[in-house]
Amino acid sequence: MTTPTPSDHLPVLASASHVVKRFGGATAVDGVSLNIHSGEAVGLLGPNGAGKSTLIGLLCGLRRADAGEVRLFGRNPLDPSARLRLGSTPQATSVPQTLRVSETVDFVAAHYPDPIPTAELLSDFGLDGMAAKQCGGLSGGQQRRLLVALALVGRPELVILDEPTTGLDVEARDTLWRLLRTYRNAGGTLLITSHYLEEIQALAGRVVVMDKGSVIADGTVDEIRSHVTLTKVSFRTELPASSFGSLPHTVGVETHDDGRVTIVTADGDATVRALVLEDLAVRSLEVHAASLEEAFKALTGEHPVRTIGQEQS
Amino acid sequence: MTISAGPHSAAPSQATLIRAHTKAHILEQLRIPVAVISSTIFPALALLFFVIPQQATVQDPVASLTAVAQLALFGVMSAFLFNYGIGVAEDRANPWSSYLRTLPAGPLPSTIARALTAMLFAFLALIPVLVLGATLTTASDAFTTGMLPWWTVPLSVVVWLLCGLPFLALGLFIGYLCTSKVAIAVTQVVFFPLAFAGGMLLPPFLFPDWLNTLSLFLPSRAARDISVQVFTGGPVEVLSLLTITAWTVLLGALALWANRRDQGRRFR
Incomplete structure (x- = not known):
């Protein structure tokens, strides 16, 4: 580009x-x-x-x-x-x-x-x-x-x-x-x-x-x-990580050992709106700016969960 | 803060660059006075403790000249080996020396500057040896009686510095091959046997036959023989000249190889 x-x-x-x-x-x-x-x-x-x-x-x-x-x-x-x-x-x-x-x-x-x-x-x-x-x-x-x-x-x-x-x-x-x-x-x-x-x-x-x-x-x-300005939206949920992959602006989804799920998104506001509008069961919602390192990983395709299918396997 | 007036301003000459590099090298050395003083007075101390007490040597002008020439070369050899071997190894580990390679100067100015600096400090080490030799031995009789012309002294200084060339190359070889800690150890291990077996501390006629034979193959012995022969006004043996030339070529080639290898490893 x-x-x-x-x-x-x-x-x-x-x-x-x-x-x-x-x-x-x-x-x-x-x-x-x-x-x-x-x-x-x-x-x-x-x-x-x-x-x-x-x-x-x-x-x-x-x-x-x-x-x-x-x-x-x-x-x-x-x-x-x-x-x-x-x-x-x-x-x-x-x-x-x-x-x-x-x-x-x-x-x-x-x-x-x-x-x-x-x-x-x-x-x-x-x-x-x-x-x-x-x-x-x-x-x-x-x-x-x-x-x-x-x-x-x-x-x-x-x-x-x-x-x-x-x-x-x-x-x-x-x-x-x-x-x-x-x-x-x-x-x-x-x-x-x-x-x-x-x-x-x-x-x-x-x-x-x-x-x-x-x-x-x-x-x-x-x-x-x-x-490279990406946002991380993370929360606790019982839903599988694959439920979030189709949300608009999503770049990747990560699941953590402690049960938290993090969505890396190009538009944090839109992601939060979508979570609410679709009435997905999430709690302890946190929104952070992704670090440059994470943004690079997203840019370079190195992000841990680029696609949900790979992540779940 | 301004930008260059035009793209066609002339670059500084090689002489300017050599002068700047030499000045920096000398200043860096002088800022560690202990190192300068110890390398400068070391050969003089050896003369004072090992030669002056021996009346048989001190009373004989030729024996005195021989002892002075041996220790002068000892000083030159140590200045070259230590300045180069350890200095180059230290520089290689220093990002500053990589930075210097980005300046608009080729490798020549810094190489020549280092050699000039080594020669200057070797020359400084010669002065106290000559002064002690002139005052505490009968070496000066050789000149006052007309046995030797006065210009033997400056000629000898030049010859001594030239005889140091194989050790300069050896120092470079060690410096490009080893890290600075290893270089210190290797230089010391190489230096003392070379100096002793070369007859710089004891004259070779005191050597047992086997040591004398071995000694004749060494660059230090050839350098010592030439230095003594020039200083005592004797004829220089062709064999010594051939030996030292062969060693200079060999060690110079090894130094060049080690330099290429180092450049290849770090700056491919």
Whole structure:
């Protein structure tokens, strides 16, 4: 369900076409095609092991594709010159422990023709008091901020961030989001991976959902949201689970060991109305928003009870 | 926060990149002063405790020069082996070094920077050995009496650093093959027998015949013989040159293989 986006006419900064990447017997990326256009902010969303980081590694020149073609600014990303206008961060929080903050920024800045002056960059990121500190002495939030600052020091046209806010508190996360919005407003292109729909919503205009190495959805945030916003309606009942499979908007039905039945539905309100209208004997009714994980499972067909017949067998 | 002015701005030169990488390597080393100090003064301490008390050696200029050359090479070998073997193994486990691969620089600047850093710290280890040799032994007599020209000293420093090349390759080989904990153990296990059997702690004429024969096949013995021969003004034996060249080629090939294997495993 690839949706044409308004930016389709803009130059492609990074692209993957029919890219395959295997590790041993496992296929991490399985025929992915993706274009990142200039000025876009693309969120790459997916559960653990979906192939997001592998795809990022291919685009950043860390890995070589087994099949298909990866291009970065029209070149092979393994060619260092292709990476001149790219900024990225490591996935894990890893800073050179003994180098000072300013030395670390200077070192990375030396790789670019026209870097942002270190003092200016540190001040933008609220790290100006930290310049003389050793990186290992920074807090987790400061280290994350430093890593994102490093991604931006070379004035890149494309920034690729792999889970930039994992493990941050809300305040530190909001600071980083604000800085990344500033970068976007200046015309920068962003590719960001996350487990969190909220983060993608805050930063990205376009969402690419990956699962099991494939792109399973690609569209605007609203389009993706309509697919992944599911509701769980659960209750106790004596009726068999199959009684609920035919209700409108039902995506799946789960039975639990404690006798509860959960309907995963695309429209929680409609489901509750239907339960009442059809006078089905249910009690202890609870309505929850399905987690993103559950929504992904529904999207990817991995939901435990997609069809009633399978569930009952 | 701004975006690049144009797509055609020139990339920094390789020299700029090598300088930046070397500076980072050196700073990282200097921030752990204990490691720097211990590797720098270790050969000097060995000279002080094992050579200086022996009057027979200290009173003889050639024996003194031999002892200084042996321990100088000992310092170079330990700097190369430990800097590379353990440093590379530690870097491999560090996501930061993967991040560095996404920067617009090929593998060359960081490899050269690491070699330059190892040579710098090896050179630092040579200074106290030379100072002690000049002040506490009769080695300097060889120069004051005109037996050896002054430029023997700088020439020897260069030769000692070059003689360290097979150990640099050996360090790389270990570093790409082992995790950092294993690399520390393996480097130590490899280093001391190589240094001893190579005649860096005891001169080979004190060896029993079997050890001397074995020793002649080792890169450390060839490196030691060349270092001593250059420093004492004697002729360099062709066999030593052939042995060290063969070892450098072999260990260099193994290091390259281990590097490819590691890249293949982590960054296919």
